Amino acid sequence: MQVVIMGCGRTGSALASRLEAEGDRVTLLDPDESAQNRLPAGFKGRFIHGSGSSRLLLEEAGIVHAEAFVALSPSDSANIVATRTARDFYRVPRVLSRLHDPARAPIYTELGITTVGSVQTNVNRVHHLLHHRGLEPELTFGNGETMLVRSFVPDYLGGRRVAELNVPGEIQVVEISRAGRSSVPERTSMLQPDDFVSFIVASGSLGRLRSFLDATWH
């Protein structure tokens, strides 16, 4: 895969060396010429000294044939503009952008740009580790706004129906494993003690889910 990375900082250089090691063709752009010193010795990708907003340099970097573009510069606005240009003007099929300031998240959402490494992701993660030790997410989605968690059903919930655990917009039972068999439950499915249940839950509702599953906690 041909990848153009804007920004050769800690993340950009580490990503570039990993992709290159796996056989991808990588070109980095950074306005700071000394940034290329972050790349490992023997790095076979290209480094272009200059800004990712320059049409000339983007084209020199091979944006026209790139299959992916990743914007990892320290400036949110530079990242948004470059990412959108890569996707809409150069038709790069896969684009990603780093987001620093959560206040700008709505702009990315509106433009349909996937973001990584936002402050919000870290806040959600740290908050989760501090407050919800018992419920570790198996998967997180988006920037950590929703996650998949799994838990055994406590005795006192035996006989309750799935619909009683679902909370619209917050908690949804998506799977039940019972005696080694997994199934997608219906609203009326009955829970049994020792069922192993998968929930999709909004990060802000983990406490609520935990209080369902562990009534003695509160």
Next chain:
Amino acid sequence: MRIIVAGGGTIGLQAAQRLSADGHEVTIIELSAARALRLRQLGLRTVRGDAAVLPALEAAGALRAEVLAACTGTDEENLLISFVSKRHFAIGRVVALVNNAENAWLFDESWGVDAALSPTAALLSLIEQEPSP
């Protein structure tokens, strides 16, 4: 007219002063607290904040404004400010400053820009138009 000027640097400040003197209702959005204070001391209505996010634009009256001028010193900021002004607030006329002439090609309706001005390009065209002696 109700006009928002995003960015209170040299160009934004002078535009705001001139438009105010002509009787327009002008609000400047400025990120730097120190600069915002100076603008207020000059008697200009000023909102301190990031002009590319909704709260600052709303506080500056974007829902009622007829014109927005994005004149910060960063082209990418000017593009985002234009985009949000047009997309969220449907401001009738959005004009933007192009700081780096190399970025001029980005300033189009896909970012909500109705008209953009590059001082470098303007200067160059003046030089090139000058008849040789």
